[in-house]
Amino acid sequence: MxxxxxxxxxxxxxxHGWSGILLGLLLYAVVxxxxxxxxxxxxxxxxxxxxARESIFEKPIDxxxxxxxxMTPPQYHEAVNLFxxxxxxxxxxxxxxxLDAEGAPTESGIxxxxxxTGRINRTVQGTDEEVFGPRNDDALSSFLVDTHVRLHVxxxxxxxxxxxxxxxxxVAAISGVLIHRHLFKDIFTLRRRASPVLVDRDKHSVxxxxxxxxxxxxxxxxxxxxxxGTIGVPVVAMAAxxxxxxxxxxxxxxxxxxxxxxxVAIGNLDRIxxxxxxxxxxxxxxxxxxKFGRADATVTSFHNPKASDIEPVALLYNGATATFVRAKPTxxxxxxxxxxxxxxxxxxxxxxxxGILSRAIWFGLGFAMCYVTFTGMRLWVVRRKxxxxxxxxxxxxxxxxxxxxxxxxxxxxxxFLVTMPMGSAVFWxxxxxxxxxxxxxxxxxxxxxxxxxxxxxxxxxxxxxxxxPLLRLFVSxxxxxxxAIAADQPIIAALDVAFVVAGIWLVRGARxxxxxxxxxxxxxxxxxxx
Amino acid sequence: xPLWLPGGAAGIDNLVFPLVFAPLIWAILFFHACxxxxxxxxxxxxxxxxxxxxxxxxxxxxxxxxxxxxxx
Numbered sequence: 304m305x306x307x308x309x310x311x312x313x314x315x316x317x318x319h320g321w322s323g324i325l326l327g328l329l330l331y332a333v334v335x336x337x338x339x340x341x342x343x344x345x346x347x348x349x350x351x352x353x354x355a356r357e358s359i360f361e362k363p364i365d366x367x368x369x370x371x372x373x374m375t376p377p378q379y380h381e382a383v384n385l386f387x388x389x390x391x392x393x394x395x396x397x398x399x400x401x402l403d404a405e406g407a408p409t410e411s412g413i414x415x416x417x418x419x420t421g422r423i424n425r426t427v428q429g430t431d432e433e434v435f436g437p438r439n440d441d442a443l444s445s446f447l448v449d450t451h452v453r454l455h456v457x458x459x460x461x462x463x464x465x466x467x468x469x470x471x472x473x474v475a476a477i478s479g480v481l482i483h484r485h486l487f488k489d490i491f492t493l494r495r496r497a498s499p500v501l502v503d504r505d506k507h508s509v510x511x512x513x514x515x516x517x518x519x520x521x522x523x524x525x526x527x528x529x530x531x532g533t534i535g536v537p538v539v540a541m542a543a544x545x546x547x548x549x550x551x552x553x554x555x556x557x558x559x560x561x562x563x564x565x566x567v568a569i570g571n572l573d574r575i576x577x578x579x580x581x582x583x584x585x586x587x588x589x590x591x592x593x594k595f596g597r598a599d600a601t602v603t604s605f606h607n608p609k610a611s612d613i614e615p616v617a618l619l620y621n622g623a624t625a626t627f628v629r630a631k632p633t634x635x636x637x638x639x640x641x642x643x644x645x646x647x648x649x650x651x652x653x654x655x656x657x658g659i660l661s662r663a664i665w666f667g668l669g670f671a672m673c674y675v676t677f678t679g680m681r682l683w684v685v686r687r688k689x690x691x692x693x694x695x696x697x698x699x700x701x702x703x704x705x706x707x708x709x710x711x712x713x714x715x716x717x718x719f720l721v722t723m724p725m726g727s728a729v730f731w732x733x734x735x736x737x738x739x740x741x742x743x744x745x746x747x748x749x750x751x752x753x754x755x756x757x758x759x760x761x762x763x764x765x766x767x768x769x770x771x772p773l774l775r776l777f778v779s780x781x782x783x784x785x786x787a788i789a790a791d792q793p794i795i796a797a798l799d800v801a802f803v804v805a806g807i808w809l810v811r812g813a814r815x816x817x818x819x820x821x822x823x824x825x826x827x828x829x830x831x832x833x
Numbered sequence: 834x835p836l837w838l839p840g841g842a843a844g845i846d847n848l849v850f851p852l853v854f855a856p857l858i859w860a861i862l863f864f865h866a867c868x869x870x871x872x873x874x875x876x877x878x879x880x881x882x883x884x885x886x887x888x889x890x891x892x893x894x895x896x897x898x899x900x901x902x903x904x905x
């Protein structure tokens with residue numbers, strides 16, 4: 304173990320406490336929404352009632368893409384991105400690379416949204432930042448992801464904010480390791496019969512210690528993603544390419560080869576998808592066509608990591624002849640340490656390298672991180688509550704955020720289920736979150752005590768959770784369990800059960816809170832000093 | 834770092850490593866600042882790193898160190 308001197312340990316305890324307390328509330332919001340967003344795909348399928356069985360890339364797409372090509376102005380034929388949207392529908396972004404008003408590289412073009420029968424539902428024109436907003440059928444999962452990624456703060460400030468939160472988490476995780484003098488003993492120390500605060504401290508310590516490696520990985524990869532485009536790429540481009548971000552991007556992600564601008568129609572995309580599926584055993588997650596309509600066109604097929612691997616798979620095809628060229632790393636032209644390192648950052652952060660199992664573990668550990676953040680802040684506040692009256696309000700604010708955020712998220716899910724059939728989910732999903740959050744804040748102001756506030760928010764969240772499956776079935780018109788299971792979507796039934804169980808657990812937990820003697824709160828401060 | 838790290842097998846390690854390890858590099862500097870009892874030493878290390886890397890970038894701009902371009 305690392306044994307620091309007394310003064311150094313004291314400094315690390317202060318760093319650990321302050322890193323959490325200064326940004327803990329925002330960090331809790333990012334971690335909680337990130338935990339839920341681990342299942343964003345499943346939540347999207349559950350909320351919008353997805354029952355299509357086949358990936359869009361397992362069906363013919365070539366004729367559809369040629370039809371879209373004929374409709375698209377030639378200036379956007381430079382490149383095409385193809386990916387799945389909604390219930391195995393197709394998203395196709397025909398675009399060109401250009402510089403925005405500030406000289407930053409951007410993509411501008413036309414984004415077609417098609418259903419799984421090839422019918423165009425919507426066409427949007429603009430830059431990539433403008434066209435890839437939430438849709439009516441994915442407003443809920445989009446809202447979750449956007450909250451996690453940038454807390455709805457406009458770019459680049461939102462990404463910078465979550466990046467700083469990631470650094471705070473990194474500091475808390477590293478200082479957490481340094482202040483444990485008996486790390487392995489602490490993993491198993493849970494004194495259930497001790498005073499309430501010692502029990503709370505043990506729980507914080509045990510949950511924190513078990514999830515320390517995970518916290519470190521999440522904070523590290525999360526900071527990387529937040530700072531990658533906002534600070535990292537411009538700085539590295541400045542140092543290595545005199546500020547030319549396009550040159551850096553081409554060096555890292557490009558497919559170098561001799562230029563051949565002769566106009567040649569793109570090869571058969573169905574042949575490419577079939578070959579990619581036969582090589583990897585699963586449908587692509589994304590197809591990127593560069594130099595579309597030229598003799599030197601390339602098609603890159605991206606896939607999730609294989610069962611025994613953590614690095615995503617990418618296959619390169621000759622676009623004009625639709626023939627396989629080679630497997631390539633997701634970053635760089637040949638396998639390298641840097642390419643592997645950059646390639647595994649995504650799977651490590653999203654936990655999507657071993658199917659539902661790894662994501663379930665990531666969800667559980669994310670939940671543990673929420674618990675650690677909450678209990679850590681609560682211990683800090685309780686220990687100092689008697690020193691300043693304002694800390695009583697901080698304790699109440701902590702309760703509003705900790706229990707009000709899940710309430711707001713479940714309210715936004717309920718609003719999504721009610722308004723999606725009307726086509727207004729993009730507006731009402733975040734609006735319901737704001738209304739519920741305002742309600743939670745109001746409750747925080749008027750509630751007679753912190754315990755009553757906790758109780759109220761738990762009951763409200765639990766009640767909405769219990770109602771969610773009913774809204775999905777009877778208001779949103781979602782599939783029943785038999786239909787969902789027959790369509791290979793058991794996750795819909797599983798999430799229904801999960802919401803009801805979690806709802807009952809919260810309501811029962813609130814009743815338990817009511818029965819806990821108030822002396823617990825009274826002894827909390829004294830015991831915190833122990 | 835892009836100017837002095839080796840490019841590796843794909844010629845991109847010098848570009849990717851600084852991007853990936855930026856949070857860890859920051860954390861190392863942060864904990865050094867917290868744990869080193871000599872504030873002068875902390876300032877000296879930070880200033881030395883700043884000057885070395887600032888100098889490399891400046892020399893790149895005046896055309897004396899086109900290392901990254903050669904690596905491509």
